[in-house]
Amino acid sequence: MSARERRYVITLGCPDRTGIVARISTFLAEQGGWIVEAAYHTDTDTNWFFTRQEVRADSLPFDVAELRHRFASVARELGVQSDWRVTDTGQKRRVVILVSKAGHCLYDILGRVASGELDVDVRAVIGNHADLAGITRAHGIPFHHVPFPVAGKDPEGKQAAFAQIRQLVDSQRPDAVVLARFMQVLPHELCAAWSGKALNIHHSFLPSFMGARPYHQAYARGVKLVGATCHYVTADLDAGPIIEQEVGRVDHTDSVADMVRKGTDIEKVVLARGLRWHVEDRVLVHGNRTVVFH
Amino acid sequence: MSARERRYVITLGCPDRTGIVARISTFLAEQGGWIVEAAYHTDTDTNWFFTRQEVRADSLPFDVAELRHRFASVARELGVQSDWRVTDTGQKRRVVILVSKAGHCLYDILGRVASGELDVDVRAVIGNHADLAGITRAHGIPFHHVPFPVAGKDPEGKQAAFAQIRQLVDSQRPDAVVLARFMQVLPHELCAAWSGKALNIHHSFLPSFMGARPYHQAYARGVKLVGATCHYVTADLDAGPIIEQEVGRVDHTDSVADMVRKGTDIEKVVLARGLRWHVEDRVLVHGNRTVVFH
Amino acid sequence: MSARERRYVITLGCPDRTGIVARISTFLAEQGGWIVEAAYHTDTDTNWFFTRQEVRADSLPFDVAELRHRFASVARELGVQSDWRVTDTGQKRRVVILVSKAGHCLYDILGRVASGELDVDVRAVIGNHADLAGITRAHGIPFHHVPFPVAGKDPEGKQAAFAQIRQLVDSQRPDAVVLARFMQVLPHELCAAWSGKALNIHHSFLPSFMGARPYHQAYARGVKLVGATCHYVTADLDAGPIIEQEVGRVDHTDSVADMVRKGTDIEKVVLARGLRWHVEDRVLVHGNRTVVFH
Amino acid sequence: MSARERRYVITLGCPDRTGIVARISTFLAEQGGWIVEAAYHTDTDTNWFFTRQEVRADSLPFDVAELRHRFASVARELGVQSDWRVTDTGQKRRVVILVSKAGHCLYDILGRVASGELDVDVRAVIGNHADLAGITRAHGIPFHHVPFPVAGKDPEGKQAAFAQIRQLVDSQRPDAVVLARFMQVLPHELCAAWSGKALNIHHSFLPSFMGARPYHQAYARGVKLVGATCHYVTADLDAGPIIEQEVGRVDHTDSVADMVRKGTDIEKVVLARGLRWHVEDRVLVHGNRTVVFH
Structure with missing residues (x-):
């Protein structure tokens, strides 16, 4: 199997409200991020929102550290309880x-x-x-x-x-x-x-x-x-x-x-x-x- | 689906010992019984023997009551604790x-x-x-x-x-x-x-x-x-x-x-x-x- | 099982490009649409994008016909080949x-x-x-x-x-x-x-x-x-x-x-x-x- | 897992007729063979009978070669087309x-x-x-x-x-x-x-x-x-x-x-x-x- 292309993976859990998907996808679109895989889920019992997104690394003009830095602002907007990670599939x-x-x-x-x-x-x-x-x-x-x-x-x-x-x-x-x-x-x-x-x-x-x-x-x-x-x-x-x-x-x-x-x-x-x-x-x-x- | 042929079903559980299968199959063979389906199992933990046999009703020269009567002797030989049934698939x-x-x-x-x-x-x-x-x-x-x-x-x-x-x-x-x-x-x-x-x-x-x-x-x-x-x-x-x-x-x-x-x-x-x-x-x-x- | 809440369902297939998720989710967020279930998929062989979204009917200030009318413009932007539907779970x-x-x-x-x-x-x-x-x-x-x-x-x-x-x-x-x-x-x-x-x-x-x-x-x-x-x-x-x-x-x-x-x-x-x-x-x-x- | 006890395995396929099970099980019982696992099947389309039996090696007073020799006579009785094997789980x-x-x-x-x-x-x-x-x-x-x-x-x-x-x-x-x-x-x-x-x-x-x-x-x-x-x-x-x-x-x-x-x-x-x-x-x-x- 040939090596998979490098991707950045964003995962997030936060209180649900209208507009989260729009906020995240707009953020990524603005950076030129090409989403290769995206999944969303809302737990209606606890009103909690979850997402995981894979973005092609070469579609972004910066590295994972910079993506992490910029996404932190988005996550902050989505609530202090939000729990998120940004990782790089290039790091084994x-x-x-x-x-x-x-x-x-x-x-x-x-x-x-x-x-x-x-x-x-x-x-x-x-x-x-x-x-x-x-x-x-x-x-x-x-x-x-x-x-x-x-x-x-x-x-x-x-x-x-x-x-x-x-x-x-x-x-x-x-x-x-x-x-x-x-x-x-x-x-x-x-x-x-x-x-x-x-x-x-x-x-x-x-x-x-x-x-x-x-x-x-x-x-x-x-x-x-x-x-x-x-x-x-x-x-x-x-x-x-x-x-x-x-x-x-x-x-x-x-x-x-x-x-x-x-x-x-x-x-x-x-x-x-x-x-x-x-x-x-x-x-x-x-x-x-x-x-x-x- | 066409009606299945009529069969007599024998089930038996009894203490295991050598020769049970021989005893039952010889009994059936002597009556001309055509075994269509047969399964055996021994529980080695409790040393208990189990079998279930389906015999074509038309291969035997008597009815289910007579088969039950004759099988009772076989079962008795296999031990007083033996637990057995003889039934007729013709009875719904x-x-x-x-x-x-x-x-x-x-x-x-x-x-x-x-x-x-x-x-x-x-x-x-x-x-x-x-x-x-x-x-x-x-x-x-x-x-x-x-x-x-x-x-x-x-x-x-x-x-x-x-x-x-x-x-x-x-x-x-x-x-x-x-x-x-x-x-x-x-x-x-x-x-x-x-x-x-x-x-x-x-x-x-x-x-x-x-x-x-x-x-x-x-x-x-x-x-x-x-x-x-x-x-x-x-x-x-x-x-x-x-x-x-x-x-x-x-x-x-x-x-x-x-x-x-x-x-x-x-x-x-x-x-x-x-x-x-x-x-x-x-x-x-x-x-x-x-x-x-x- | 109690009756499920009424929802509008949007499905869309169109050529993939950056920003589709942002476009659709922003459109829905602008109308106040509460997305209850959302799924996305990209077929990388044919470069085709698919999505299905369920929106709470009572989160939108208009009916399914109006949603269909407004979404038509979004779909048009996403390409003439785009194939979409907007339906109402309230219609059996x-x-x-x-x-x-x-x-x-x-x-x-x-x-x-x-x-x-x-x-x-x-x-x-x-x-x-x-x-x-x-x-x-x-x-x-x-x-x-x-x-x-x-x-x-x-x-x-x-x-x-x-x-x-x-x-x-x-x-x-x-x-x-x-x-x-x-x-x-x-x-x-x-x-x-x-x-x-x-x-x-x-x-x-x-x-x-x-x-x-x-x-x-x-x-x-x-x-x-x-x-x-x-x-x-x-x-x-x-x-x-x-x-x-x-x-x-x-x-x-x-x-x-x-x-x-x-x-x-x-x-x-x-x-x-x-x-x-x-x-x-x-x-x-x-x-x-x-x-x-x- | 402890070593499994040694067993002889008999497999046989032959034309079906009444009394096969009785013949084989009587043969084994006469030698004192303790059947540990036994399975039977009849293919009603081709009227062919199949069986596989596992016998405890230490229940028989002879070795696998002798069992093979003796079983050959039984198999011969069951038809010239019969296809059988006798193997020894002790031989890896x-x-x-x-x-x-x-x-x-x-x-x-x-x-x-x-x-x-x-x-x-x-x-x-x-x-x-x-x-x-x-x-x-x-x-x-x-x-x-x-x-x-x-x-x-x-x-x-x-x-x-x-x-x-x-x-x-x-x-x-x-x-x-x-x-x-x-x-x-x-x-x-x-x-x-x-x-x-x-x-x-x-x-x-x-x-x-x-x-x-x-x-x-x-x-x-x-x-x-x-x-x-x-x-x-x-x-x-x-x-x-x-x-x-x-x-x-x-x-x-x-x-x-x-x-x-x-x-x-x-x-x-x-x-x-x-x-x-x-x-x-x-x-x-x-x-x-x-x-x-x-």
Whole structure:
């Protein structure tokens, strides 16, 4: 696939009122901006307006910093609560991935990056087990092993391990921290520090089967579909804003192990979509819900 | 579609051991029985064996009563706990439908019956509202209006209404009692009386969003798929054995009303499948899980 | 579901250039128009721009005729080739349905209308067989039986029958002519006369299995999914612009009759979606492709 | 996932008649065979019977060679045309993969093997381009680069290249030859030589869009779903028996490049399922259709 043309992406959420679209589109037209993709949404419950616009970089006579500067005035007019970003697709997004032993999501992301499908810069993979060091390094990516104490023992050791992870992650200034079947619950301070950029893949169709061993829970309940959910990590375990979900069919012939296996295909696809939309600035969070302009 | 050939259907659940398939298939072969469809399953957790077999009626030199009589000996050999049925597809299944105001599931079932797709005998429709009397009677089916007291008031009136429903239902000796978006919770004694033949359609992907207003719950949680579940009614609200589930995609543009509308298509299909499988003796209940030989 | 608020719907297709969104949104903002839903799309291959906007009727100080009049000037500025419409959701869309013997799609549409889910005015049902007269009239809708000569015989009789159908249809000035499993091929002059408003449901995933007996073709090819396609009728049989498609799973246990049965559920849903989007002015045709703003 | 217990797998296709199930199950019961999974199917059009049975290896007092020897007599009784196999899950299946430049299917298979999900022995990867040598060798698997002459030029060079591929493949005695987006059309003699073990992934929902550039064809036709098909390779291009198909939704916002990208996820899953079912002896070919006991 040839390189995509460079674009600037504007996202905005603000209180709804008449004339917002006119204000923004007139601003862009005045600069000569060629809008390639534009999406709008109004949440009528909360009276909140959302938009995402892609403008061809070469249609504007200045760079992204200047666009950001000029758009700030527009955003200010639209209300002090307005929440906006202006980004440049020419700047590759930085990603750090946290893993444990299960490798299917990591293999999948690395394959997408290597084949050019997912255009991000994976800065590091960090594992509380070392199992996935080999494949990570085969892709030319640093792997850090941060061992964790046995569950329930040595809370200070655990705290130290998370401190080390935090240092490793933050040193990369990532745009996304991906919990790719990372089996440790993030402490609240990390949820807060990485708010809006830590993505988790949970192996159930949330809110069903939160917490541990969701496929075992699904089997016990006798459901006919299993699912996976990609969501932003918050202090509430498995309760953050949902970015994407998908399900697949199971039946009485499927053991828990079969569900686990079938689920991996769902997890991989859901996480890959969630990550793509996040790094393309397609996800706008509003309370505990998301607007996804895909 | 031409009439299907007449078949006898044998279903059996029993403790697993070597030789069950040989025992049953030899029994059938000895009578000249031509097996048209056969399915087997072993639940390895509970070591339980399940089978369903369809035999061409004209391949056997006797009727269903005699087959039932002879098969009883085979079943006895397979263990006192064995649970079995022998039925005749030549005997049309009797169905009673309970409704409230929402008509989409009723319209759908009546359309399927009228067009010959679902070959059952709808004996009666009973509503706690009268809204659906017209369409029911247009299909030549009796409609009974059994008004209920306002929610929370007059528990004796409610009890009397349920007693009347029970009498109306039981007088039809139905093989299936379908709660087609019937908005009253069945009392425990009715759950018990209709155990294994009362089917409910719940408008969520259970176990998510049990109880009232599941689409409102789904909207609030920001899920990306909505679903429906057909399950056997038990005393545990929305927790009975699941027969079928399906989901459909929603996104941030969908209001609760949109979810309700999109959900109707899922509910109709899920209920129709569950009802079909039930009347074709394809569903074997085992604890709180089902084996569905579809 | 409570009545939806009244809205005016603007759709437009025109050559793309910078400033179109600004022009339209400024026009609406100047009139005080409150945009409730807005969608944009640019086809980069043909450099064509599309938009659909819903404006609250009560936010404008004039009626739909005046809005149409004023918008005409805007559209003219955007190019002589621009193709636009302004409609009013307060004016119920008029639908005529053509059927043969198979009733599943007709039952489904009538059920949706009766339950308030699909807010259209079904003016008439016309059948080349009389089988579906009863259910149509039970819904209070006129049914016209227009018998056709035996296939291949009496071309003049066939021509006369189509002339009669044309007269019956056109007398209703419909916004949509729905071929709900109507088993006669429309003559070219009717395809032309009803261009852009005749919708067909074809019982395959087009372009696979065009023409007669698609389920038989699908069975013979051994496909693992069967599908249905809702498309605009053109003189090219089963080759018109596709509005919607869906598939469902089949396997080796499914006979042609099973595929036919499973297919009905897909056909009903696909036709219902296509019809809804058509009457809500969500479908913009561009060459042989459609832009569907759903 | 712990290692699965060892099983012997019997598959059989033969003319249908009364008593086949009894004959096979009695044979197994007499040897003490514990059937863990059993499936049966009768094709009523051709009156052909199919079965697949998994027996616990440790329930039989002899090895797979002896089971094969004894079962041969049973199969002989069931007709000279009967087509059967007896295999041992303890013997890992040997796989050779052919690739060109696109790596998504190869990455996916290698990831599944490395994570233990797909328990096969990938003996070699052969590419007509060298792009995928690195990832292959990182997994410890030999990669062979067999360059092809420019399309349409040098037919003898092409013939020599295929001869080399054949030698490389056959020297591995593979149970499966996987064309993982291999962009050269196999010559008839290779189709014949590898009949029933060469699997191709075609990037469309066959029979739609056979041949070259299916996503371009799909885009031009304006379909609303794109798909992929895993099928056995035959001398008829893209017309062999279908093992598995899947589709995914696209809309007017998707360019050909988007369809290609969305399609990769479908291709990966469809090929992985097809390969798994093939190596688990779950696919029985009958004419141009398949019976898949999954």
